[in-house]
Amino acid sequence: MRKEGIANWTAVARAKSLATRRAKGSVWGWDKRARALESVSSEALTKSLESLSDEPQTVLRAPTADDEISFVDEEEYQDYLDYLEGAKRSKNAIEDGIMAAMPIARIGKAADGVLKAGSAAVKKSSIGKKIVSAMSDVVNTQRSVLTAYDLSAVFRQGWIMSLTHPTVVPKAYANMLRAAKSETAAKAITDAIKQRRNYWLYEDAGLYLADAKEAGEEVFKSIFAKKIPGVNMSERAYNAYLNTMRVECFDSLLNALKACGNTTATKAELKAIGNFVNVATGRGDIGYAQKYASELSTVFFAPKLTASRWQYLFGQPMYGGSARTRMIITGEYGKFLAGMGTLYGLAKMSGAEITWDTNSTDLGVIRYGNNRINPLAGLSKHAVFASRIITGKFVGASGKAESIYDDKGRNNWDDVSGRYIRSTLAPLYGTAYTLAKGRGIDGKPYNVGDVPYDLLPLSVRDVYEQYRDNPAGMATAMSLISLHGGGIDTYEKKAPRMTKAQVNKAIENGEAFDAASLYK
Numbered sequence: 001m002r003k004e005g006i007a008n009w010t011a012v013a014r015a016k017s018l019a020t021r022r023a024k025g026s027v028w029g030w031d032k033r034a035r036a037l038e039s040v041s042s043e044a045l046t047k048s049l050e051s052l053s054d055e056p057q058t059v060l061r062a063p064t065a066d067d068e069i070s071f072v073d074e075e076e077y078q079d080y081l082d083y084l085e086g087a088k089r090s091k092n093a094i095e096d097g098i099m100a101a102m103p104i105a106r107i108g109k110a111a112d113g114v115l116k117a118g119s120a121a122v123k124k125s126s127i128g129k130k131i132v133s134a135m136s137d138v139v140n141t142q143r144s145v146l147t148a149y150d151l152s153a154v155f156r157q158g159w160i161m162s163l164t165h166p167t168v169v170p171k172a173y174a175n176m177l178r179a180a181k182s183e184t185a186a187k188a189i190t191d192a193i194k195q196r197r198n199y200w201l202y203e204d205a206g207l208y209l210a211d212a213k214e215a216g217e218e219v220f221k222s223i224f225a226k227k228i229p230g231v232n233m234s235e236r237a238y239n240a241y242l243n244t245m246r247v248e249c250f251d252s253l254l255n256a257l258k259a260c261g262n263t264t265a266t267k268a269e270l271k272a273i274g275n276f277v278n279v280a281t282g283r284g285d286i287g288y289a290q291k292y293a294s295e296l297s298t299v300f301f302a303p304k305l306t307a308s309r310w311q312y313l314f315g316q317p318m319y320g321g322s323a324r325t326r327m328i329i330t331g332e333y334g335k336f337l338a339g340m341g342t343l344y345g346l347a348k349m350s351g352a353e354i355t356w357d358t359n360s361t362d363l364g365v366i367r368y369g370n371n372r373i374n375p376l377a378g379l380s381k382h383a384v385f386a387s388r389i390i391t392g393k394f395v396g397a398s399g400k401a402e403s404i405y406d407d408k409g410r411n412n413w414d415d416v417s418g419r420y421i422r423s424t425l426a427p428l429y430g431t432a433y434t435l436a437k438g439r440g441i442d443g444k445p446y447n448v449g450d451v452p453y454d455l456l457p458l459s460v461r462d463v464y465e466q467y468r469d470n471p472a473g474m475a476t477a478m479s480l481i482s483l484h485g486g487g488i489d490t491y492e493k494k495a496p497r498m499t500k501a502q503v504n505k506a507i508e509n510g511e512a513f514d515a516a517s518l519y520k
Helices: 011-024 031-037 042-052 074-100 102-110 112-146 159-164 166-181 183-194 199-205 231-258 267-280 287-299 303-313 323-349 379-391 413-424 427-437 448-454 458-469 472-483 500-508
Strands: 366-368 371-374 393-395 401-403 487-490
Touching: 112 231, 112 427, 159 166, 159 231, 159 267, 159 323, 166 183, 166 231, 183 231, 199 231, 199 267, 231 267, 231 323, 267 303, 267 323, 287 303, 303 379, 371 472, 379 393, 379 413, 413 427, 427 448, 458 472, 458 487, 472 487
Parallel strands: none
Antiparallel strands: 366 371, 371 487, 393 401
């Protein structure tokens, strides 16, 4: 066979060309083979090939003079005829399949109404979900705004590890400022963490590292809030500080583990270290409720932070792992207690008052006159609530003990548990609850006029109240603590209570006096 001409055509083009030339009687050497093609209509063959060809017609070229004298073996030509016949059978099989599928199509048509109804229900459900999602984002927006405009990661979620690993604080603080200044810098910090030698161990250990592109920390859950100037800056700063503390402290604990005699850490040990770092930095494990984490974060202020404080108080990080990890984590608890002891000692030397009654609202609070500083990063609130439930006693600011199970007064079981729940709710829900009760957590009357002020950012409120109630020096110091996440409060100065004799004398003399100052 010649290398030119028909030998270089496609199978379909070659068969079509042969059929055409056979009809014209122009193919050389076909005299002895004529009978083999008598049953094949050249016109039918050409039309069938054209209908079955999937190739564009432009690939078929017109026969040339050389093609007219090209010799094609009869066996090769018969192969093309068999190919054509097989293609026809395939086409018929497809048509038969379509006919067989018609009853199914009829059933599908009968069920079309059901499908449309289901589709409408899905659309309605989607609309409902969008409405719920939008409402949730409004709630989350308020929480994001409430916790924005500060550098609160230091004394809030990061305080425990900051106290036990003070050498890491300068680096974490510098990263926090860099991230607050620039989104590019925040991304560079995240990328640098991903390039660390132990990054794969962080993942195996379940160490939580917030990413601004993902959910981030619980206090910054809103999409709308990211559009508000300043909120994104606060979130970047928050994430950068906690991420830096987590990886640096994890590496430090891992090195301590290896120093115990075995350079290889098991998966259980890695998990134990990762869990401890997460718990200590406010990222607790909520177990089976994890699948509802998004919903819980909408209703409550920070459920994982709340869980972490309970878990830290009851020693949950020491439940798993090995003897080595338990020893190391116990050492971390010891370092925290030693750090807090030093802090309280310095405060006492400077003239502060400190309450150690576990049923008192002021447990662990450092008091300077009317100013209070709570250095326990949320631990005291949960510890006091647990103590009150166990002992059945409530001790307020006055120092007087009351029973919470006698249903008398406003410090009974319902009130104590209600105020605790109120303190864990998201801002909007908490405000609604307080408004319904008519009293704030501090026991003061609460009405609609108090709502706008209650929804302002915490940093703005604290700074305003400090400069309103304190001299400039004290106000500045307290404001700096607040801006870094420390819990502060200033109690209003109250007139000394009058004795019964003083009240009677005032009544006899017709003197006016404040009813709030009556002796009880």
